[in-house]
Each structure stands twice: as C-alpha cells, then as structure tokens.
Amino acid sequence: xxxxxxxxxxxxxxxxxxxxxxxxxxxxxxxxxxxxxxxxxxxxxxxxxxxxxxxxxxxxxxxxxxxxxxxxxxxxxxxxxxxxxxxxxxxxxxxxxxxxxxxxxxxxxxxxxxxxxxxxxxxxxxxxxxxxxxxxxxxxxxxxxxxxxxxxxxxxxxxxxxxxxxxxxxxxxxxxxxxxxxxxxxxxxxxxxxxxxxxxxxxxxxxxxxxxxxxxxxxxxxxxxxxxxxxxxxxxxxxxxxxxxxxxxxxxxxxxxxxxxxxxxxxxxxxxxxxxxxxxxxxxxxxxxxxxxxxxxxxxxxxxxxxxxxxxxxxxxxxxxxxxxxxxxxxxxxxxxxxxxxxxxxxxxxxxxxxxxxxxxxxxxxxxxxxxxxxxxxxxxxxxxxxxxxxxxxxxxxxxxxxxxxxxxxxxxxxxxxxxxxxxxxxxxxxxxxxxxxxxxxxxxxxxxxxxxxxxxxxxxxxxxxxxxxxxxxxxxxxxxxxxxxxxxxxxxxxxxxxxxxxxxxxxxxxxxxxxxxxxxxxxxxxxxxxxxxxxxxxxxxxxxxxxxx
Numbered sequence: 052x053x054x055x056x057x058x059x060x061x062x063x064x065x066x067x068x069x070x071x072x073x074x075x076x077x078x079x080x081x082x083x084x085x086x087x088x089x090x091x092x093x094x095x096x097x098x099x100x101x102x103x104x105x106x107x108x109x110x111x112x113x114x115x116x117x118x119x120x121x122x123x124x125x126x127x128x129x130x131x132x133x134x135x136x137x138x139x140x141x142x143x144x145x146x147x148x149x150x151x152x153x154x155x156x157x158x159x160x161x162x163x164x165x166x167x168x169x170x171x172x173x174x175x176x177x178x179x180x181x182x183x184x185x186x187x188x189x190x191x192x193x194x195x196x197x198x199x200x201x202x203x204x205x206x207x208x209x210x211x212x213x214x215x216x217x218x219x220x221x222x223x224x225x226x227x228x229x230x231x232x233x234x235x236x237x238x239x240x241x242x243x244x245x246x247x248x249x250x251x252x253x254x255x256x257x258x259x260x261x262x263x264x265x266x267x268x269x270x271x272x273x274x275x276x277x278x279x280x281x282x283x284x285x286x287x288x289x290x291x292x293x294x295x296x297x298x299x300x301x302x303x304x305x306x307x308x309x310x311x312x313x314x315x316x317x318x319x320x321x322x323x324x325x326x327x328x329x330x331x332x333x334x335x336x337x338x339x340x341x342x343x344x345x346x347x348x349x350x351x352x353x354x355x356x357x358x359x360x361x362x363x364x365x366x367x368x369x370x371x372x373x374x375x376x377x378x379x380x381x382x383x384x385x386x387x388x389x390x391x392x393x394x395x396x397x398x399x400x401x402x403x404x405x406x407x408x409x410x411x412x413x414x415x416x417x418x419x420x421x422x423x424x425x426x427x428x429x430x431x432x433x434x435x436x437x438x439x440x441x442x443x444x445x446x447x448x449x450x451x452x453x454x455x456x457x458x459x460x461x462x463x464x465x466x467x468x469x470x471x472x473x474x475x476x477x478x479x480x481x482x483x484x485x486x487x488x489x490x491x492x493x494x495x496x497x498x499x500x501x502x503x504x505x506x507x508x509x510x511x512x513x514x515x516x517x518x519x520x521x522x523x524x525x526x527x528x529x530x531x532x533x534x535x536x537x538x539x540x541x542x543x544x545x546x547x548x549x550x551x552x553x554x555x556x557x558x559x560x561x562x563x564x565x566x567x568x569x570x571x572x573x574x575x576x577x578x579x580x581x582x583x584x585x586x587x588x589x590x591x592x593x594x595x596x597x598x599x600x601x
C-alpha cells in the first residue's frame with residue numbers, strides 16, 4: 052500500500068490486535084484526531100474477551116467479574132468513554148464464590164463484611180481472630196475509592212499526584228499490611244481445614260503469588276456494586292467497544308495477520324502482512340501478545356533490561372504467569388435449583404482430580420452462566436461453565452504428537468463433567484444436551500496468548516517490572532521510535548487495566564506526535580440486545596437469534 056493512504060493530513064497509527072486494549076487505543080486515537088487502523092488476525096474483536104457458539108448456546112469465555120460497573124470512579128469513566136456499558140444492565144451478587152470440600156462442607160464468601168464475619172464465625176469459632184481481622188479490613192476497603200486509570204503515570208500533573216497522595220496516605224498501613232501478606236501465608240494460619248482451603252479459592256481457584264489486597268479490593272468493590280457482570284457478557288463488551296470505535300471513524304481489518312513490523316533507520320514505519328502486503332503509518336502500536344511482538348514481529352532486535360528480565364528470567368519460573376485453563380461448557384434442558392450458588396469451587400477427591408487431564412489443582416469451578424446474563428442458552432435451557440487450571444505443556448505436546456489422543460483426553464473431560472454434575476445436581480445428567488471442551492492450545496490458537504495464559508503476568512516481581520515499563524519506559528523500547536506496546540503483557544492483568552493501558556499508550560503517542568489527547572464519554576443509549584453480538588459460527592442455526600438480527 053502507498054504510504055499516503057489518502058485519508059487526510061492527521062498522523063496515522065496502525066494498531067496490531069483488536070483486543071480490549073487495542074480497540075481502546077483506537078478509540079482514544081480517533082477521539083484525539085488521529086487516523087487509526089486496527090489489524091486483527093481473528094474474525095471477532097476482543098481477543099480473550101470473546102465467545103463462540105454451538106447448537107444455539109453461546110459460550111462466554113472471559114468475564115467472571117468486571118471492575119468499574121458503578122458510576123463515580125475512574126474505572127467506570129474509562130468504560131463510559133469506550134461505550135462498553137452503553138444500554139446494558141449489570142448483574143451483581145451478594146455472594147462472590149462458594150467453596151465446597153469433599154465431605155460436602157461449604158463456605159460462602161459473601162461480599163458484605165458483617166454477613167461474611169457471622170458466617171465464618173459459625174463455621175470456625177476458634178479462628179475468630181483471623182476472621183475478624185480479614186472482615187475488619189474488608190470494611191475499610193469498602194471505603195477506599197482509588198482507581199488510577201485515567202492518566203499515564205509519567206504524565207500525571209502535580210495536582211493529580213497530590214490528590215493520589217491524599218487518598219493513599221490515610222490508608223498506607225492498610226495497604227502495606229495486606230500488600231506484604233501473601234494469601235497462602237494468611238490462609239495457612241486457619242485451624243479449620245475448610246477455611247484454609249476456602250480462602251485460597253475465593254478467586255475460584257488458587258492463583259498463587261497473590262497478596263491479600265486483590266481479594267479485599269475486589270470483594271469490597273463487589274459489595275459496592277462496582278464489580279459486576281455486564282449484560283451481553285464478554286463478546287458483548289468487545290462488540291460495544293468495537294461499535295464505539297467504528298462510530299468514531301476507526302477501521303478494523305479482520306483476518307489480517309501481521310508478520311513483522313517494518314523498521315527504517317530506527318523507526319517503525321508500518322507493518323508487513325502475511326502474503327507480503329505492506330501498510331505504512333506514522334506510528335505503530337502493538338496491542339497483541341508480548342512474546343510474539345518482541346520475538347516475531349520485531350525479530351528479537353529490540354529490548355531493554357526490564358523486558359529481558361521478564362521474558363528471559365521471570366517467564367521461565369513456575370507460577371510467574373497466570374496458568375492456562377480447560378473450559379467445559381455444558382448445555383442442558385431446564386435449570387438447577389434457584390438456591391444454588393452462581394459460582395462454586397468444588398475441592399476434589401484424589402480419585403476425581405486424577406480424572407481431569409493436565410489438572411494443576413485438585414478442584415473444579417462450576418459457574419451457572421445462565422444466571423450471569425440472558426440469551427446464553429435457547430429458551431427453556433441453561434448453560435454451565437466448568438473450568439480448571441491446567442498444564443499448557445501437557446496439552447501442547449499431546450496435540451502436536453498425538454492428535455487422536457488429544458481428542459480422546461478432551462472427551463475424558465466431557466465425560467467427567469457429565470458424571471460430576473449429575474452427582475452434584477441430581478437429575479441433571481440425563482438433561483445434558485451437549486458438552487464443548489476448550490483447552491489451553493485452543494486459547495493459544497485463537498487469541499495468540501503466550502502458552503495459553505488467561506491473564507499474562509501475576510507475580511510481585513513482574514508487577515514491579517510492568518509498572519516501570521509503563522511509568523519509566525513509557526511503553527516504548529529503546530532505539531526504536533514510532534512504536535509503543537500496550538495490553539496485558541505490558542500492564543497488569545484484568546480487563547480494566549487492559550482498557551486503561553490503551554488510554555495510557557495513546558496519551559504517550561499523542562505527546563510524541565504533538566497532538567492534544569482528547570476523550571469524552573459515549574452518548575449511546577440504545578438498549579443492549581443479542582443482535583449486537585453479530586454473526587458467530589453456527590449461531591444462525593438458532594431461529595430466535597435469526598429473528599433478532601433481521
């Protein structure tokens with residue numbers, strides 16, 4: 052393609068990847084008067100924030116909770132600017148997660164501190180000191196409203212820094228104490244074995260390497276209505292941001308696989324596509340997998356000490372990245388009892404755990420997805436999503452060397468889920484219509500995420516390196532101008548951080564190009580409806596959905 056694409060005199064920006072971060076960067080670029088174009092290898096927007104379908108069921112893959120669903124904070128402002136919540140209702144829960152052990156004992160992690168404390172004390176009075184400490188800190192976190200998602204750290208004004216300082220200082224001891232205490236260390240102090248295991252699995256399975264802060268922060272946000280589930284789910288969120296982006300004049304090319312970034316005289320000037328076609332621009336933003344960006348798109352030619360440490364040291368250590376997951380979506384007739392929790396972690400016996408191929412922990416998460424948002428199942432039917440952390444290497448090796456064995460192990464997952472759910476919900480087994488299983492290699496193939504990871508980095512050391520990449524390196528690489536990186540491999544994990552990193556990167560790009568950064572909230576008010584999901588594979592076999600899209 053010629054370097055002058057005929058679209059005007061404003062600086063042009065190519066964005067690689069139409070995930071949440073890439074589309075956010077595109078939205079803010081368009082609002083700031085830049086000419087942006089997003090190149091996406093897949094047929095859908097959203098990256099990991101996606102869904103697919105079979106037999107009329109929609110398999111919502113990503114969102115379990117979303118930060119920023121209540122008005123009056125910076126996280127919500129970002130979503131409003133991106134149109135992500137336009138016309139949508141929000142589902143919130145008083146119960147964050149239930150954990151059930153092999154004997155059938157259960158603990159409910161309510162988001163209300165008083166209710167949680169009463170419930171935990173009834174389970175284990177001997178653990179009262181630990182229970183009261185956790186719930187007291189949860190009460191304090193319900194009054195914390197710190198959401199630093201609007202201004203890139205290096206660009207914050209003195210006033211913004213002072214405002215942040217005034218918010219943080221009164222809570223310093225609270226942050227320090229809970230930031231310095233790992234959940235593993237805290238949970239191991241409980242005398243009751245259910246609570247020792249239960250606390251580790253508040254976030255559905257044990258993420259490891261987590262301090263107490265994210266648990267307290269997230270549960271407090273849920274109690275305040277600021278952590279909820281948006282109507283339309285994961286793909287609905289992505290489609291709403293896509294709609295906002297295109298309404299601002301942005302362009303997305305799907306089935307557009309970038310092979311490399313074109314660099315001339317130390318500056319990124321465009322990209323080369325599979326097949327050899329080239330697109331040129333004044334600036335390039337990589338909003339895709341970090342390892343792919345560094346080692347394939349840039350050929351390993353550009354790095355810095357922080358990037359080297361992340362990818363050459365931290366990446367190879369166990370537990371430094373979010374693990375991959377196996378997902379089993381189960382469609383069935385009718386529903387389960389209304390009193391069942393929308394989300395339950397079942398701690399498995401050794402015998403059951405041994406039946407889950409590649410399992411990393413002796414547990415499985417069962418979520419009643421039809422309770423999260425409507426239209427995930429045909430009328431009169433419901434959808435359950437079962438997940439467990441799994442070993443990427445197990446599935447990758449199997450798929451590469453024994454494709455027949457790979458499919459057999461997927462069938463083993465489906466058979467276990469059928470039998471297990473039949474035990475847990477009497478009568479459900481014979482009502483199951485289909486089970487669809489996705490493995491870590493599925494995630495890698497369709498999203499490009501390194502080793503099928505569901506969230507990128509997660510260790511304290513990685514978080515520190517990422518903070519410096521954003522604040523000190525300004526999301527750039529030394530000796531390469533005209534190029535920035537964004538997304539979960541540059542910022543910390545989570546959808547709001549992905550969206551915010553798109554905002555940050557475009558602030559840096561605007562500064563470099565000499566263009567004022569601008570942002571304003573979407574005024575979209577059309578009520579959400581399933582037709583906004585657009586076409587999905589096999590979705591057109593569902594007559595009711597066909598009617599909604601005509």
